[in-house]
Structures are given as structure tokens and as C-alpha cells.
């Protein structure tokens with residue numbers, strides 16, 4: 001099964017588990033928001049070459065460890081950093097906390113989300129379970145979206161992040177980029193708000209935010225309305241020394257981010273010790289999101305590779 005088929009099996013309607021998950025997600029995303037937002041604005045950005053203030057050592061805390069590794073990576077030149085994301089598929093419980101945190105961080109409207117958590121049934125009755133596969137732009141090293149539009153509209157940064165130029169990537173170019181992405185990771189911002197049609201569009205939808213180091217606001221058709229949008233590994237947070245929102249908001253230790261060029265980083269360690277896959281790896285586009293699938297718990301013989 002390819003990821004498109006997995007997507008079709010997503011149960012979008014809120015289930016009992018989903019509602020409980022959303023409640024947990026609210027608390028988790030707030031925690032992630034506070035943690036990330038507070039630290040982000042205190043740590044110098046890597047543009048000045050600063051590595052940031054030292055963090056306390058908290059044994060066994062994956063977020064603090066990855067945060068320290070992030071600061072070490074930011075002390076290196078841009079081209080020496082190799083950002084990747086690792087998803088521990090065995091740990092994801094499908095709570096959608098990361099999706100909500102991403103929406104809050106990047107102020108995405110109803111037209112699309114940078115992040116989804118598709119759900120696929122696995123096993124045989126009565127030993128059934130669900131497997132969750134969080135997805136976002138995988139920052140391809142040879143991006144099909146980039147090949148689909150004129151040069152300069154989509155840039156592959158030296159650290160691996162694929163950057164969209166919102167001033168150019170509109171209209172037919174936005175459509176071409178979205179169509180070319182094999183991960184269906186791109187959507188076009190139609191300018192609508194979730195609270196359209198209510199007495200007032202809520203402030204959280206009208207607030208300014210930062211993407212690609214520029215301040216934006218979707219009010220009255222402002223940037224990035226009309227443009228193609230997608231995940232950027234929370235570039236603005238990472239450059240400020242803070243982990244991506246989906247990583248800090250994950251309640252079950254399923255999300256990892258870091259520098260694969262550092263052999264001692266958490267992501268390097270995970271990929272060295274656990275079996276993993278990359279979706280559409282066979283296409284040669286070198287995706288930078290890895291899925292750990294080393295013996296999914298409770299599903300003997302089942303692995304992500306079964307579906308992809």
C-alpha cells in the first residue's frame with residue numbers, strides 16, 4: 001500500500017479515541033507552545049553565529065537532549081547541518097497534538113494543514129490495532145515540486161530545508177507544485193478562516209506569525225494567502241534554537257528532530273540502532289523524514305514496509 005492509499009484509510013471523523021486525543025492535544029500543544037515560544041525569543045539566532053545559552057542537563061529527557069544538540073548544530077556553518085526528522089511509528093497514539101501545535105504555530109486555515117496523522121488498520125480479528133503515520137513535507141533532496149516550477153520559486157537550502165517563495169509561488173505555479181508533490185504535502189492557502197461566518201473571526205486566526213524569517217498575516221488576503229504552503233521543519237524556530245512545534249508537543253515520544261551530520265545526535269543514534277524506512281525512497285528523491293518500524297508493538301510481523 002502506498003501512502004496515498006494509507007491516506008484514504010484515514011478516519012477523519014472524530015472517534016471517541018480522537019476526542020480524548022484532542023483534549024490531550026490541547027494541553028500538550030499549550031505546553032509545547034509555552035516551552036518553545038518562551039525559549040525561542042531568548043536564544044540568539046544562528047544567523048549571528050551564536051550557539052545559544054547552555055541548557056540544564058536532564059538525564060533521559062529527549063527534548064532537552066535534542067535541544068542541546070540543536071544548539072551545537074547551530075554553531076556550525078549552515079551547509080554543515082543536515083536536518084532530518086525521525087518518527088517512531090511504534091510510539092504514535094494518533095492524538096493529533098502535533099497537528100494542532102503545527103496549525104497554531106503556522107496559522108494554517110481550513111484549506112489545508114502542514115501535517116496529518118493518517119491511520120491504517122493492522123492485524124487480523126480479534127487482534128486488531130491501528131498504526132499511525134504522521135506526515136509532513138519530507139524536504140526532499142531532489143524535490144519534484146521544485147522541478148515543476150520556474151527556477152527560484154522553490155529553493156533547497158544548504159541545511160536541507162525546502163523553501164517556498166510565497167511572493168512567486170501562486171496561481172498555476174502553486175497548483176503545479178502541489179500536483180508534483182508525491183506526498184500530498186502542499187496546499188494552497190485560500191484565505192478562509194475557520195471562524196468565518198461567526199460573529200467575529202477569532203484573534204488566533206488573525207494573528208501575525210513568522211515563516212521563512214518573514215512576518216506574515218493572513219488578514220485581508222495578506223501573505224501567504226494565494227500561495228502554495230507546506231511544512232518547513234519550523235525553520236523560524238530551529239534558527240532561533242528551538243525544536244519544531246510538532247516535536248515539542250508530542251505526548252508520546254514519537255517525534256525526533258536533529259542533525260544527521262552529527263553522529264552523536266539523537267536522530268543519528270536512532271537511525272543507527274533501529275530499522276527504519278523512508279516513504280517513496282525508491283523514487284530517488286532522498287526524503288528527510290524517517291519512520292522507525294522495528295517490530296511494531298502488538299502487531300507481529302507487521303511493519304510500515306508492509307504498506308509502503
Ligand code: SF4
Pocket residue numbers: 136137138139140143144145146162180181182183184185186230
Ligand atoms: S515532500 Fe513534496 S513539497 Fe516537500 S520537498 Fe518533497 S516534493 Fe516538495
Ligand code: SF4
Pocket residue numbers: 101102103105106114115136230231232233234244245246247
Ligand atoms: S516541523 Fe513545524 S511546520 Fe513542519 S509539521 Fe512540524 S510543526 Fe508543522
